[in-house]
Amino acid sequence: MPKTLEHNFVEQAPILRLEDLNKSYGDGCEYCSKEDAVLEKNICPKCHTVHALRGVNLEVYPGEIVGVVGESGSGKSTLMQCIYFDKNPSSGACYLTPYKEGTENIFEVSEQEKLKIKNLILGMVYQNPYLGLRMDFSSLSNIAERQIAAGSRNVHEMMDRSDELLSEVNISKWRAKEAPKNFSGGMQQRVQIAKALSSNPPILLLDEVTTGLDLSVQARVLDLIKDIMHEFNISMLVVSHDLGVIRMLAERTYVMLDGKVVESGLTDQILEDPQHPYTQQLVYSLL
Amino acid sequence: MAALLTLDKLTKTFHLYEAEQTIEACQNISFEVQPGEFVGITGKSGSGKSTILKCIYRTNLASSGSIVYDSAAFGPVEITTLEERKMLHIRRYEIAYISQFLSVLPRQSAKQIVVDSAKDAYEEKSEQEEAAIEMLKHFEIAEHLWNVFPNTFSGGEKLRLNIAAAMVKHPRFLLLDEPTASLDNASKVKVRELIEKLKSEGTTMLGIFHDLEFMEGLCDKEFNMQKGSFV
Ligand SMILES: Nc1ncnc2c1ncn2[C@@H]1O[C@H](COP(=O)(O)OP(=O)(O)OP(=O)(O)O)[C@@H](O)[C@H]1O
Ligand SMILES: Nc1ncnc2c1ncn2[C@@H]1O[C@H](COP(=O)(O)OP(=O)(O)O)[C@@H](O)[C@H]1O
Ligand SMILES: [Mg+2]
Ligand SMILES: [Mg+2]
Ligand SMILES: [Zn+2]
Numbered sequence: 001m002p003k004t005l006e007h008n009f010v011e012q013a014p015i016l017r018l019e020d021l022n023k024s025y026g027d028g029c030e031y032c033s034k035e036d037a038v039l040e041k042n043i044c045p046k047c048h049t050v051h052a053l054r055g056v057n058l059e060v061y062p063g064e065i066v067g068v069v070g071e072s073g074s075g076k077s078t079l080m081q082c083i084y085f086d087k088n089p090s091s092g093a094c095y096l097t098p099y100k101e102g103t104e105n106i107f108e109v110s111e112q113e114k115l116k117i118k119n120l121i122l123g124m125v126y127q128n129p130y131l132g133l134r135m136d137f138s139s140l141s142n143i144a145e146r147q148i149a150a151g152s153r154n155v156h157e158m159m160d161r162s163d164e165l166l167s168e169v170n171i172s173k174w175r176a177k178e179a180p181k182n183f184s185g186g187m188q189q190r191v192q193i194a195k196a197l198s199s200n201p202p203i204l205l206l207d208e209v210t211t212g213l214d215l216s217v218q219a220r221v222l223d224l225i226k227d228i229m230h231e232f233n234i235s236m237l238v239v240s241h242d243l244g245v246i247r248m249l250a251e252r253t254y255v256m257l258d259g260k261v262v263e264s265g266l267t268d269q270i271l272e273d274p275q276h277p278y279t280q281q282l283v284y285s286l287l
Numbered sequence: 288m289a290a291l292l293t294l295d296k297l298t299k300t301f302h303l304y305e306a307e308q309t310i311e312a313c314q315n316i317s318f319e320v321q322p323g324e325f326v327g328i329t330g331k332s333g334s335g336k337s338t339i340l341k342c343i344y345r346t347n348l349a350s351s352g353s354i355v356y357d358s359a360a361f362g363p364v365e366i367t368t369l370e371e372r373k374m375l376h377i378r379r380y381e382i383a384y385i386s387q388f389l390s391v392l393p394r395q396s397a398k399q400i401v402v403d404s405a406k407d408a409y410e411e412k413s414e415q416e417e418a419a420i421e422m423l424k425h426f427e428i429a430e431h432l433w434n435v436f437p438n439t440f441s442g443g444e445k446l447r448l449n450i451a452a453a454m455v456k457h458p459r460f461l462l463l464d465e466p467t468a469s470l471d472n473a474s475k476v477k478v479r480e481l482i483e484k485l486k487s488e489g490t491t492m493l494g495i496f497h498d499l500e501f502m503e504g505l506c507d508k509e510f511n512m513q514k515g516s517f518v
Contacts, residue, residue: 007379007407009376223394230406
């Protein structure tokens with residue numbers, strides 16, 4: 001028998017770290033600016049400001065898939081879109097190790113730097129494929145657009161890479177020239193994944209990738225995500241309201257309610273021994 | 288010799304908010320497991336046996352008391368409060384938890400499941416393959432099943448596959464949660480032989496059985512649980 005590997009634990013800094021992230025729609029008032037203010041779900045009863053994210057802290061370590069669960073409206077997509085600069089957070093910080101060794105809050109860098117981060121460091125798969133793809137352009141042009149944005153200029157290399165990625169996500173060659181608007185939901189999500197991966201980002205953000213897909217397609221997308229993690233060692237933040245998806249993909253999980261993280265821990269512990277009353281309700285209602 | 292595992296007054300209470308109930312699953316459990324030992328826990332259904340194992344594996348969070356595990360990577364650690372990332376490292380390389388049920392229903396062949404698990408222990412693809420095949424043979428999983436999805440396996444086959452996938456990584460410590468439940472007698476005998484073999488190879492084990500007969504002559508130490516306590 002060959003010798004087994006040594007397993008030293010390597011202390012690592014998180015590749016993505018969110019600190020006290022807040023996002024509100026509205027100006028807030030004296031009442032809801034207090035930390036312990038009681039809101040109606042995420043809305044201030046006095047000034048009707050929507051507090052979509054409240055003091056979110058979260059870490060993703062290198063090579064890890066981290067889950068975020070919560071009911072509809074709990075702030076999951078807002079969280080992802082803030083990290084990907086689609087929405088401006090009201091306050092808070094995000095540090096990414098691949099960007100200046102994690103020394104700079106990416107919410108405060110120039111627009112030009114943000115574009116660089118978007119194209120080279122982060123990949124995003126949107127809950128709504130219409131946000132992630134140009135539906136009238138072929139899958140190949142969708143991917144090429146991102147490759148060019150990331151600085152590729154060699155057409156042959158770009159073509160080779162898109163072929164490779166589309167075959168990785170099981171889109172046959174003869175369909176790659178077609179516009180995604182003709183595709184099924186599952187295929188659109190797979191094109192989004194190929195597009196996100198095309199610039200080799202070290203971090204992937206996945207927002208409800210499997211929602212709305214039928215079960216066998218879901219399973220294939222999930223298998224694909226696992227393969228990608230093993231093969232490319234990409235770190236991922238996976239948002240879903242489906243606990244089955246989280247159970248299958250993530251070793252650690254954060255639970256969100258009304259814009260706040262109410263609990264986090266090892267995924268099997270969250271599912272079998274939830275501590276927070278809300279998590280218990282969520283687990284028992286969704287399992 | 289230093290104990291591999293030391294439980295001191297472990298207590299677990301579940302608070303069920305919606306039902307407004309608390310369930311005292313186990314109270315003041317204290318014992319030690321020495322390296323190389325096989326320790327058995329018996330008791331009626333619902334007496335709190337699984338809760339103890341799950342607290343050790345951190346699937347359950349202890350309410351009070353302490354669980355110290357002497358880790359190869361970290362030395363003695365307090366499991367109840369250990370950083371999540373360190374706990375995951377220990378799960379991956381040191382402690383295996385085995386029950387009769389497949390923990391996930393993977394859409395993968397039996398052999399691939401063992402090969403995947405071997406990836407944590409071996410660098411080269413050829414080594415992973417070799418180690419996996421050795422384990423499949425060792426635990427007598429018939430060759431015609433290797434390329435089959437295990438959803439259709441019998442209870443005993445699933446169990447042996449679980450053990451093969453766990454053992455291919457050579458864990459230092461094995462937690463067995465009723466590995467014989469719902470098996471027929473012939474399969475039970477197989478499991479017993481298997482445990483004897485693992486023991487002779489030096490694996491430390493903590494096992495739960497409600498079947499006293501089964502454990503006879505197997506355990507170095509034996510505890511009986513009633514209503515959450517050792518008696
Ligand atoms: N532009 C906006 N103006 C006002 N409120 C908004 C706006 N965008 C989002 N919100 C609110 O922010 C909250 C969080 O929305 P978000 O889309 O992040 O939820 P989610 O957790 O992703 O839900 P789902 O599971 O339904 O996708 C919701 O209460 C939503 O109504
Ligand atoms: N996750 C849980 N939530 C609430 N109660 C639980 C949970 N797990 C176990 N219990 C309760 O704790 C008690 C002990 O269960 P368990 O340790 O599984 O017993 P055993 O393994 O001895 O059959 C039982 O009353 C059981 O219902
Ligand atoms: Mg959403
Ligand atoms: Mg049990
Ligand atoms: Zn207000």
